[in-house]
Amino acid sequence: MIHLEHLNLVVRDIPTALKFYQAIFPHWQIRGGGESTWHGVERNWVHFGDDYQYLTFNDDGDADNRDLTGHQVGLAHFAYATDDLDGVVRRLKAAGFEIAKPGMDDPYRRNVYFIDPDGYEVEFVEYLTDIPALRNRYD
Template identity: 70%
Template structure:
């Protein structure tokens, strides 16, 4: 079996990014961090997650993220499954982050999209069925 261990994001400011991700994932923590350089540019980095998966945050970002309404090559969004979407929305709202767009109406799942401080779109999805054929409908 293969599963996603981490995603590595280039951002501008680690504390600002952590404010978003700590609200979304209150059970995660900073696993470690350090300094280094990437192709001659110094940067700080942290791994924020749990024992099994994490988000790597690197603070050497020097430009805006891609236009999410455009068609440039790049990351469109990434998604996390939650068992309580309403609590994720509430925690992020308390931290100052509002839903960017609601997901499509579906009897077997609900989802919402947020934009993090560096312009990455993150989807949170709650499945309302344990049956894969219902969770993964494409109609």
């Protein structure tokens, strides 16, 4: 079996990034952190997650993320599946973040997109069925 263990994100400010992701994952915690040098630049880093998955934040970001409306090579977005989309949206709104774009209208899933403080687009999807042929339709 293979599963995604972590994403390593370059951010401008770790506490600002944490505000967004702690709203999504209130049960996660800072697993560890420290200081390092990356290609001659000093940076702080933290691992934020649970015992099985986490996000790494490195605070040496010095430029804007890619233009999400453009066609540059780079990360378009990443997504999390949830069984409580309304709860995720409610927590993010309470933390001061708004939906960047609504998802598509589909009888078998609901989704929304948020932009984190460093310009990463994050999708959240709630599946309304356990039937793979309906969850994964492409029509």
